[in-house]
Amino acid sequence: MGERAVKLDQLNREPVQGRRVLVAGLAKSGFAAADLALECGARVLIVDDADTPTNRDRATLLEALGAEVHLGEGSSAGLPTDVDLVVTSPGWRPSHPLLTQATERGIPIWSDVELAWQISSPARADGGQPWLGVTGTNGKTTTVQMLEAMLTAAGKQVALVGNIGRPVCEAVLDVEVDYDVFVLELSSFQLHYCHTLQLHSAAVLNLRPDHLEWHASFEEYGADKARIFERVTHACVYNVADPATERMVEEADVTEGARAIGFTLGLPGMSMLGVVDDLLVDRAFIPQRQSSALELAKVADVQPAAPHNVANALAAAALARSYGVPAQAVRTGLQSVELGGHRIARVAEVDGVTYVDDSKATNPAAAESSMNAFESIVWVAGGQAKGTNFDDLVTQQAPRLRGAVLLGVDRALIQQSLAQHAPQVPVIVVDRSDTGAMTEVVQAAAAMARPGDTVLLAPGCASLDMYSSYGARGEAFAAAVEELSGR
Structure with a gap:
């Protein structure tokens, strides 16, 4: 307890100390939020309708620390009268009865990110430990992994948190490492309930329809993404090719002195990063930006060098440069980064046909970016569409x-779009939902493909209708390809 007590001396207990805090959801972020609130003196109640073995184990640990935990169907049906604050997990929609009750009663609702921000504020009082944030419809995980690698190459201790990896509340209590900087992947769900978050620098990579089953409209989805720019102190990074992201910067209430920084796959204007003669260059964070640009890396340093991935690298570089990372560390980071799987991953070549796993492409915009990297495709698609449509993509x-x-x-839904907008394209529909479905899918794709083609798993949909995750879907695809090749 000694080490943790020292850590707590650096934290701001006031937002939760002595308050009745209800934590909605006992997944990883909920568990970490409850632990942080307990450590700061809150009276914590956790509710989750899922009475699973994992949740029971977590409940036992939190109860030992003094929390009250309710699991099982109906646990979240009503909001107790003594609750002062609700901390909600990202999966809980604003329309959930418990959250609507809190709104009606004027009880504050925070995301776990907001909780971590308010409690950790003293650690930033001297300007140290800044937070760098990334959001957007697609490319978030890749971009933060690139950014982490660049910062690490510059000798910084980095906490990679948020919608990827560790919950931010867990990192705030970490006594093992004295972090220099937090890098956050932020979903629209998390941003929806952020009210005072003030990032050093932030990027919105793109804005396309997604998660319309959670948000009331595309406009509200965009408004939640735009929250990331509020109160930014140094750099608001936007995508020149996506005017909606620039409008977000223009409309944001930023801290005086914060700059708008664009990234583009073309020649960069002043205060932009871009591409010149197969080089990634910086025309934003150098004194001579009116007349020249600084080489950061080669396009070939980005792997894979698909256009959307180069754009991700430029966004990461913009955030890194805003924090003072030297050019050599940007290049070293891009050369050394190990990206998560199932992102334009080449699986095998069989009979002259290349098989590529981009199971991470879980919405139409991500699928389109993936498809742009290839000339002739047999497209493997489908899953949970999340309220989107495929007409523009097709x-x-x-x-x-x-x-x-x-x-x-x-x-x-995808079959209908293909029939209407590409009737000349042959389509095979696999109606099975068992574990053998992907084997039939890959065999059907192989029969369609010709030497030089790419069979591309870019589903444009979430995976949970059939698989435990997009990773499991990608692994099923790879296994089916391996079976096809006879290895």
Whole structure:
């Protein structure tokens, strides 16, 4: 307890001390939020309708620390009268009865990110330990991993937290490492309940329809993404190719002195990062930006060097440079970063056909970015569409499509878009939902493909209708390809 007591001396207990705090949800972020609130003197109640073995184990630990935990169906039906603050997990929609009751009664609702921010504020009182944030519809995880690698190459101790890896509340209490900087991947769900978050620098990579089953509208989804720029102190990074992200910067209430920094796959204007002669260059964070640019890395240093991935690298570099990372560390970071799997991952070549796993492409915009990297595709798609549609994607990508193989709960939605906007493209629908479905999908795709083609798993949909995660879906694809190749 000695080490943790020292850590707590640096924290701001006031936001929760002595208050009745209800934590909604006992997944990783909820568990970490409850632990942090307990350590800061809150009277904590946790509710979760899922009475699973994992939740029971977590409940036992939190109860030993003094929390009250209610698990099982109906646990979250009503909001107790003595609650002062609700900390909600990202998966809970604003329409959940418990959250609507809190809103009606004027009880504050925070995300775990907001809780961590308010409690850790003294650690930043001297300007230290800044937070760098990334959001957007697609590319968040890749971008923060690139940014972490650049900062590490510059000799910084980095906490990679938020929507990836560790919950931010857990890192705030970490007594093992004295972090120099926090890097946060932030979802629209987390940002929805952020009220005082003030990042050193932030990036919005893009804005396309997604998660419309959670948000009331695309406009509200965009408004939640835009929250990341509020109160930024140094740099607001936007995508020149996506005007919506620039408008977010223009409309944000930033701290005086914060700069708007663009990134582009073309020649950069002043206060931008971009590409010149196969080089990634900085025309934003150098004194001579009116007339020159600084080389940061080669496009070839980005792997894979698909256009959208180069854009991710430029966004990461903009955030790193805003924090003072030297050019050599940007290059070293890009050369050394190990990205998560199932992102344009080449699985194998069989009979002249390349098989690529981009199971992480869980919405139409991500699928389109993936498809842009190839010339002739047999497209493997389907799953949970999350309220989106595929009309624009199919219209744009029809010339690339040799064929399509569809599976998953919303396969008919994609089939309808193909029939309407690309009737010349042959389509095979796999109705199975058992574990053998992907084997049939890959065999059907192989029958359609010709030497030189790419069979691309870019589902444009979430995976939980059939698989435990997008990773499990990608692994099923890879296993089916391996079976096809006879290895």
